[in-house]
Amino acid sequence: MYAQIEPSYSRALMDFQDTSGTWFGRRRAAYGREKISFSASDVATYEDAAWWLKMAVDGTVTGSADAGTPIAYTYQFTPSPTADNLKAMTLEFGESGNQYESDQVMVNSLTLRMDSDNDSEPTWMIEADLMGRTWVDSTFTAALSDRATEPILARGTKLYIDASGGTMGTTQVTGKLISASYTINNNLHYKAFAEDTRGYAANKIGRGALTADAEITFEFDDDVEFANYRNETSDTAPVLRLVRLERTGSQIHGTSVVNKTFRLDIWGYWSAWSRSDREGNLIATMTLSGFYDTTASAMFKATVINSLITLP
Secondary structure (H helix, E strand, C coil): CCCEEEEEEEEEEEEEECCCCCCCCEEEEEEEEEEEEEEEEEECECCHHHHHHHHHCCCCCCCEECCCCCCCEEEEECCCCCCCCCCCEEEEEEECCEEEEEEEEEEEEEEEEEECCCCCCCECEEEEEEEECCCEECCCCCCCCCCCCCECECCCCEEEEEECCCCCCCCEECCCEEEEEEEEECCEEECCCCCCCCCCCCCCEEECCCEEEEEEEEECCCCHHHHHHHCCCCCCCCCEEEEEEEEEEEEEECCCCEEEEEEEEEEEEEEEEEEEEECCEEEEEEEEEECCECCCCECEEEEEEECCCCCC
16 A cells, blocks of 8 residues: 555553552553554555445455456445445554554545645545554565556546436536545444453454545535525425546547546435635535435445456
8 A cells, every 4th residue: 555554552541549548549550452543545546446445335346347458447336235345454554663563454434535726635535544453563564566556636527416316427517616525434343342351352343324425615606506405495305416526547448448437426415505715706515415325226336447457
C-alpha cells in the first residue's frame, strides 16, 4: 500500500483505591484490554480503489474479463444484506527501528472524496478508519515489488442524477458539481470473552447496520434538487434520487474502447441542505442518505475497471 497510516494504541490502566490510612490510594494496578486502531489516507487509484472496496464492501469480488486486448477487468462491489464477507488484512507498520504487525485489521469506515477546487489534492482521495486486533513486534516483509498505479483525478468527474423509476446514469448534470464525498460505515466491533485477557477473540466480529451517505456541493443556480428535498407536493414522502459519480482514466484497449473507470451508484434521499459562497457565487451542500432500494436490490454499487487480473 502507498497509504499514509497513523496507528493508535491504548490500554486502560486501572487502579483500585485502597483504604490504607495513608495519602497513597494507588497501590494495586491492572490493565484492561488493548485497543488498536489506524487512520489511513491514500490517493485513490484505479488499481488500489478496488482493493480498498474489498475491505469495505465485499471481499468476494473477482474481476470480470472482457474480450479486448489487453484485457479489461470489471470489479463490481455491492454490499450483501446477509453475508459477512468483508476482507481482513495483516498490516505491517512503523519505521525501520520500530517494526510492528497487527492481524485481522478491518475497515470500519471508508470515505471516498473529491474536490475540484483543491489544487493540493487534485485526485479522488480515500480515507479509512481501521481496527486492529493485535500489536506485536515484527519485521517488515523484504523485497516487495513496486507497482504502477494511475490516480483518479477529481477534475473530469461526471455527475448524473435521475428520478425514481429512471435508469441510473442517464441524465448528466453539468455546470454544477464542485465537490463530493461518500462515506460507508460498517459499524464493526471486535468481541471478547472471559478467556481473552489481553485483547479480543480471533475471528469474532460484531456488526451493526450498514450506513452510507453522500455529501455533494453544487452551484446553487436553480431550485431543482432543493425542491426535491422540500417536496412541496407531499407532507411526508421523500423523493428518491439515483445519483452516479464517475471518472474515467486512460484507455485499456481500443478495439471497442474501454477506459479505466471509477463509478459510484447511490440510491437515496436528500436529508440536509445548507448554502454558502464560492467567489461571490451561491453554492449549496446537500447530504444524500443512502437507502436500500428494492428495485435495484442495492443501497449503492461501486465499480472499478482496470487491467488487473487479480488485485494487489
